[in-house]
Amino acid sequence: MSSRDAILQRLRNRSGGELAIPDCDFSVLQRPSSSVAERVDQFQKTIESVHGEVHRCTSENWITQLADLLSSRGARNLLVPAAHQIGRTLRDADSNELPELLIYDEPIHSWQAQLFNEVDASITSTRGGIAETGSLIMWPTPDEPRLMSLVPPIHIAVLEASELYSTFHEAMQDQNWAAGMPTNALLVSGPSKTADIEQTLAYGVHGPKELIVLVIE
Amino acid sequence: MADPIKVYPPKPSHVYFYATCLIDMFYPDAGMAGIQLLEREGVKVIFPEDQTCCGQPAYTSGYHDEARAVAKAQLDLFPEDWPIVVPSGSCGGMMRKHYPSLFKHTDQEDKASGIAARTWELTDFLLNVCHIHLKDLGEPTTVAMHTSCSARREMGVAEVGPRLLGQLQNVNLVEQVRAEECCGFGGTFAVRHPEISGAMVSEKVDALTDTGAGAFVTTDCGCLMNISGCAEKNRKPLEGQHILSFLWDRTHSGSGRES
Amino acid sequence: MNQATQDPHHIDVKEFHPRARAAISDPKIRQNFRKAMDGLITKRKDAFEGMDLEALRELGANIRLRALANLPDLLEQLEKKLSENGIKVHWATDGDEACRIVRNICVARNAKTVIKGKSMVSEEMELNHYLEERGITALESDLGEYIVQLAGETPSHIIMPAIHKNTGEISELMHQTTGTDLSNDVEYLTASARQQLREKFMNADVGVSGVNFAVAETGTLCLVENEGNGRMTTTVPPCHIAVTGIEKVVGNLEDVAPLLALLTRSATGQHITTYFNMISGPRKLEELDGPEEVHLVLVDNGRSSIYQDDELLDTLRCIRCGACMNHCPVYTRVGGHTYGTTYPGPIGKILMPHLIGLDEGRHLPTASSLCGACGEVCPVKIPIPDLLVRLRQESVDGDKLNPAKVRGHGAKRGSVEALVWKGWSWMHARPGVYRFGTALAARLRKLQPGQLGGWTEYRTAPKLAAKTLHERMKERGQ
Structure with a gap:
C-alpha cells in the first residue's frame, strides 16, 4: 500500500470513532462599521507602529510626493509596472524630478543579478488594504511580478483609501477570494524585519528596508 | 481553565469542610481559621471525620488507580446537598475539575460529578457566597x-x-x-x-x-x-x-x- | 556537559536532568531566556488588548477541531485542489521517507544547493543532515536558523531559534564563521547576513519551506513570516518544496483569518507579521518569476497515531505559536536545548513522546509543575496540563480502567515508586489508619528527618503540627 493510502486509511479507521464537528462562530471577527477616514487613520497608525511610512496624497499630487521621497533617499532608479496605470502615468509624466524608470518585462533569470544588485526602489499597486492590521493586499501579476515588492530596498505601494477594509476576513469575503486564488497572494504589513538577534528589531533583513505607502484619498 | 461562567449558590445553612491533608498535618491553624470565618458568617460547618486526601498527589504522578482508590473513599463523605468548601485551590481543583474524568465510566461517575459541582475554594466562597465583610482590627x-x-x-x-x-x-x-x-x-x-x-x-x-x-x-x-x-x-x-x-x-x- | 556543543543529531533525550542542571547553573542562558520571555509575555498581552480573546480562542479551537474531525476528507480535497493548481503532492509516513522524497526531487532536477525557509517539520525530519550526508548543501535563510546553523546547533525555540544567544555571542560566531567584523550593532550584523544570503538565494536550485496553514478549499499554502526569506525561498529558486505535518490542513480560506490573528499575536505580540504569503500554484506561463515547480510533502511521522485517541488528539490542534514556551516557568529556566527534542517546552512535552516514544521521552511529561500557564495562553485551547497528566499516567501504566496507548508506555514504572503509591493509597483509603498514622506522626514530629532529598537542598523541611486538624476538631466536639 502506498504511504498515501496507508495514512488515509489510518485516519479513516480511527479507533476513537467519528469526531463531533463543532460550530464555528465567526461573529467575533465582526467590527462596527467605520468611515473611510477612520479606516485610513487606523491603517496609518498600525502600519507606522511597525516602521511603515504613510503619505496621504491625491491623484493629482502623488507623483510630486513620490519624486520628493525618492530624491530624498537618493534613489537612482524606480522599477514601475509596465502596463498598470501607475506605470503609465509615471512614464507619461516624463518628469525630470523622477529617477530613471525601469520595467520588469522579462523573465527573472535573464536579469536576476541586476534586480538584486542595481534596483533601488519599486512601486506597485495594491488590491486594497486592511485597517486593523495595517496590511497591504497584493496579488502579483505578470505586470507586477512577485519579486518586485520584495527585492529592491525601497518598496512603494499605492493604496486607494476607498479600498481599505476593516479586517482580513472582511477583505477576503468581500473580494470573494475563495472562488479562486492567484498563484501568489500576499499581505504585506511593513518593511522586512527580524528580531532574531536578542529581540532587537532590525529592518531590511531580506526584503525591503523601507515600505512607503501612498494613500490616495 | 476556570469556568467560563461561575454560578454561585445562595448562602447555605451548612457546608462540608474538606481540610486537605497538608492542612491537617502541617497547617491546622489555617484550617481552624477557615472554619471560624465560616461560622462567624452564620454557616454551620460539618467536618467529615473520615476525610483523608483528595488523591491529587498520585493523580498528577500518573498513578490513577491509586488516586481513584483514595478519591473513592472521599465520595461518601458528603451525603447532603451542601456545598463542599476547600481551603486550597489545588485540592479544590482536583475535586472540581478532575473527579469527573477520574470516575468516568465507573459506578461513581454521577456521585463524583455531583461533588465536583458543589466544590468551592474557600476564599471564593467567603467572598462570593457568604458576601463576607471584614472589619480590620489589626495594626497597619x-x-x-x-x-x-x-x-x-x-x-x-x-x-x-x-x-x-x-x-x-x-x-x-x-x-x-x-x-x-x-x-x-x-x-x-x-x-x-x-x-x-x-x-x-x-x-x-x-x-x-x-x-x-x-x-x-x-x-x-x-x-x-x-x-x-x-x-x-x-x-x-x-x-x-x-x-x-x-x-x-x-x-x-x-x-x-x-x- | 555543554549543551551547545553537543552534536544535535546524537542527543539522548533521556539525559534531561544533567542538561537541566547545566542550564540552570549557566547565568547567561538564564538571563537570555528570562529577558526574552518577559518581553514576549508583555507583548502578547498588549497585542490582544481590546479584543474578545476568549471568543477568538474558542473560534480558533473550533476551527482546528472541525478540521481534525474532517481530516482525511480535507487532505484528499487539499491534494485534489493542489494538483489542479499544478502543485505536486507527496505523502510520507515518517521523517526518513519525507527526506527521501525531498532528495529525489533534488536529484531529478540535478540540484546541488537547497535554501531553506524556517520549517520545524524539516527539523523534525533532520532534513539538513540527511541532505548534507548525500552531497546536497542545505542552507538556512531565516536569520535565527542561519545563526543556529553556523553554530552547528538546533533551534532552542520554535519561533525564535537563536533566542539562547545574546548579541555578543552572535557577533563572535559570525566573525569566526563568516568573517564579519566583531560588532554589537545588530543592524550591521543583520545587513551582513542579508548580503551573504542574497548570493545564496540567487544560486540555490531548490527552496524548501514549511507551511503554517494548508487550505483545502482553494489549494493554498500559507506562510507566516517577518523577514522575507520565506518569500525569497518560495519565489527565487526554480523549484519550491513545502513540507508540512498532515494536521496543518484547514477547510476554508475563511478559517485562516482568525487563526492568523491568534498566531502572530500569541507568538510575538504582533498584530500580523510583515508577510503573509499565500501560494496556490507554480509560475504560470505568462508570469515572469516564481518557481516552475512546486511540491508539497505531507508528513505523518506519528500524527495519525495521535489522531486515534479522543484526548491526545487535541495535541494536533497546535498552530506552533510558541506561546506555551514563552509562558512556561520551566522552559524559561532551562531553555530549549535542555529538552533535547525538536519541539521544546510544553508543546514538546505533549508532542514528542508520540514522535520518539514514551520510553525515550519518559522525563518530558514530568518536567512541569502543572501550573497551567501554557493551557491558559494556548490560542487554540489545547488542555496541555491535562495531556501532561495523561502522558504521566501512560508512562507508568497507571490506570487499569484506561489502558495506556502511546508507544513505549509504562517505561517509567519503577517497582519502588509503584510500591510507594500503593502504600500511600492503602493508607489514605482507610480513614482510621490515616488518622492513626497522622496523629502518630504529629506525636513523633521531633524525630522527623531534617533532610528530605532534593526538597531540602533548596528549602527547610516542612514542620508537622503538634496536633492534626482531625484531633483539634475532635477536641472541639465535632
Missing part, C-alpha cells in the same frame, strides 16, 4: 500575596484574595513582579526536578522579598511550604501565612493567633 501592615496556580487557573479565583485583603483597612497589599508565575511547588515535581523547582522558588522568594513587605499570604499550603521553606533556608526576611489565618487573625476579637 504591608503584605504581598501569592495566588497558587490552581487557585488562579483551575478555580479562577485570582481576584478573590486581593479583594478580601482590600477589605482590611490597615493592610497595604503590594504586588510582586511576575505575580502570575508559579512558585515551583507542583507536588512531586519539586522532588523529581529539584534543580528546576529550586530555581523557580528561589526567584519567587526574591520577587516577594523585593516587595519590601516582609510577609506574604497565599491560598495554598503547598506554595506556603515551598516559599517559606526556601526563605527560611536562605535566611530571607519573609514570613508566610495562609490567607485564611491572616484574615482570621486580623478580624477576630481575641488578640494574637489562634493556637
Whole structure:
C-alpha cells in the first residue's frame, strides 16, 4: 500500500470513532462599521507602529510626493509596472524630478543579478488594504511580478483609501477570494524585519528596508 | 481553565469542610481559621471525620488507580446537598475539575460529578457566597500575596484574595513582579526536578522579598511550604501565612493567633 | 556537559536532568531566556488588548477541531485542489521517507544547493543532515536558523531559534564563521547576513519551506513570516518544496483569518507579521518569476497515531505559536536545548513522546509543575496540563480502567515508586489508619528527618503540627 493510502486509511479507521464537528462562530471577527477616514487613520497608525511610512496624497499630487521621497533617499532608479496605470502615468509624466524608470518585462533569470544588485526602489499597486492590521493586499501579476515588492530596498505601494477594509476576513469575503486564488497572494504589513538577534528589531533583513505607502484619498 | 461562567449558590445553612491533608498535618491553624470565618458568617460547618486526601498527589504522578482508590473513599463523605468548601485551590481543583474524568465510566461517575459541582475554594466562597465583610482590627501592615496556580487557573479565583485583603483597612497589599508565575511547588515535581523547582522558588522568594513587605499570604499550603521553606533556608526576611489565618487573625476579637 | 556543543543529531533525550542542571547553573542562558520571555509575555498581552480573546480562542479551537474531525476528507480535497493548481503532492509516513522524497526531487532536477525557509517539520525530519550526508548543501535563510546553523546547533525555540544567544555571542560566531567584523550593532550584523544570503538565494536550485496553514478549499499554502526569506525561498529558486505535518490542513480560506490573528499575536505580540504569503500554484506561463515547480510533502511521522485517541488528539490542534514556551516557568529556566527534542517546552512535552516514544521521552511529561500557564495562553485551547497528566499516567501504566496507548508506555514504572503509591493509597483509603498514622506522626514530629532529598537542598523541611486538624476538631466536639 502506498504511504498515501496507508495514512488515509489510518485516519479513516480511527479507533476513537467519528469526531463531533463543532460550530464555528465567526461573529467575533465582526467590527462596527467605520468611515473611510477612520479606516485610513487606523491603517496609518498600525502600519507606522511597525516602521511603515504613510503619505496621504491625491491623484493629482502623488507623483510630486513620490519624486520628493525618492530624491530624498537618493534613489537612482524606480522599477514601475509596465502596463498598470501607475506605470503609465509615471512614464507619461516624463518628469525630470523622477529617477530613471525601469520595467520588469522579462523573465527573472535573464536579469536576476541586476534586480538584486542595481534596483533601488519599486512601486506597485495594491488590491486594497486592511485597517486593523495595517496590511497591504497584493496579488502579483505578470505586470507586477512577485519579486518586485520584495527585492529592491525601497518598496512603494499605492493604496486607494476607498479600498481599505476593516479586517482580513472582511477583505477576503468581500473580494470573494475563495472562488479562486492567484498563484501568489500576499499581505504585506511593513518593511522586512527580524528580531532574531536578542529581540532587537532590525529592518531590511531580506526584503525591503523601507515600505512607503501612498494613500490616495 | 476556570469556568467560563461561575454560578454561585445562595448562602447555605451548612457546608462540608474538606481540610486537605497538608492542612491537617502541617497547617491546622489555617484550617481552624477557615472554619471560624465560616461560622462567624452564620454557616454551620460539618467536618467529615473520615476525610483523608483528595488523591491529587498520585493523580498528577500518573498513578490513577491509586488516586481513584483514595478519591473513592472521599465520595461518601458528603451525603447532603451542601456545598463542599476547600481551603486550597489545588485540592479544590482536583475535586472540581478532575473527579469527573477520574470516575468516568465507573459506578461513581454521577456521585463524583455531583461533588465536583458543589466544590468551592474557600476564599471564593467567603467572598462570593457568604458576601463576607471584614472589619480590620489589626495594626497597619504591608503584605504581598501569592495566588497558587490552581487557585488562579483551575478555580479562577485570582481576584478573590486581593479583594478580601482590600477589605482590611490597615493592610497595604503590594504586588510582586511576575505575580502570575508559579512558585515551583507542583507536588512531586519539586522532588523529581529539584534543580528546576529550586530555581523557580528561589526567584519567587526574591520577587516577594523585593516587595519590601516582609510577609506574604497565599491560598495554598503547598506554595506556603515551598516559599517559606526556601526563605527560611536562605535566611530571607519573609514570613508566610495562609490567607485564611491572616484574615482570621486580623478580624477576630481575641488578640494574637489562634493556637 | 555543554549543551551547545553537543552534536544535535546524537542527543539522548533521556539525559534531561544533567542538561537541566547545566542550564540552570549557566547565568547567561538564564538571563537570555528570562529577558526574552518577559518581553514576549508583555507583548502578547498588549497585542490582544481590546479584543474578545476568549471568543477568538474558542473560534480558533473550533476551527482546528472541525478540521481534525474532517481530516482525511480535507487532505484528499487539499491534494485534489493542489494538483489542479499544478502543485505536486507527496505523502510520507515518517521523517526518513519525507527526506527521501525531498532528495529525489533534488536529484531529478540535478540540484546541488537547497535554501531553506524556517520549517520545524524539516527539523523534525533532520532534513539538513540527511541532505548534507548525500552531497546536497542545505542552507538556512531565516536569520535565527542561519545563526543556529553556523553554530552547528538546533533551534532552542520554535519561533525564535537563536533566542539562547545574546548579541555578543552572535557577533563572535559570525566573525569566526563568516568573517564579519566583531560588532554589537545588530543592524550591521543583520545587513551582513542579508548580503551573504542574497548570493545564496540567487544560486540555490531548490527552496524548501514549511507551511503554517494548508487550505483545502482553494489549494493554498500559507506562510507566516517577518523577514522575507520565506518569500525569497518560495519565489527565487526554480523549484519550491513545502513540507508540512498532515494536521496543518484547514477547510476554508475563511478559517485562516482568525487563526492568523491568534498566531502572530500569541507568538510575538504582533498584530500580523510583515508577510503573509499565500501560494496556490507554480509560475504560470505568462508570469515572469516564481518557481516552475512546486511540491508539497505531507508528513505523518506519528500524527495519525495521535489522531486515534479522543484526548491526545487535541495535541494536533497546535498552530506552533510558541506561546506555551514563552509562558512556561520551566522552559524559561532551562531553555530549549535542555529538552533535547525538536519541539521544546510544553508543546514538546505533549508532542514528542508520540514522535520518539514514551520510553525515550519518559522525563518530558514530568518536567512541569502543572501550573497551567501554557493551557491558559494556548490560542487554540489545547488542555496541555491535562495531556501532561495523561502522558504521566501512560508512562507508568497507571490506570487499569484506561489502558495506556502511546508507544513505549509504562517505561517509567519503577517497582519502588509503584510500591510507594500503593502504600500511600492503602493508607489514605482507610480513614482510621490515616488518622492513626497522622496523629502518630504529629506525636513523633521531633524525630522527623531534617533532610528530605532534593526538597531540602533548596528549602527547610516542612514542620508537622503538634496536633492534626482531625484531633483539634475532635477536641472541639465535632
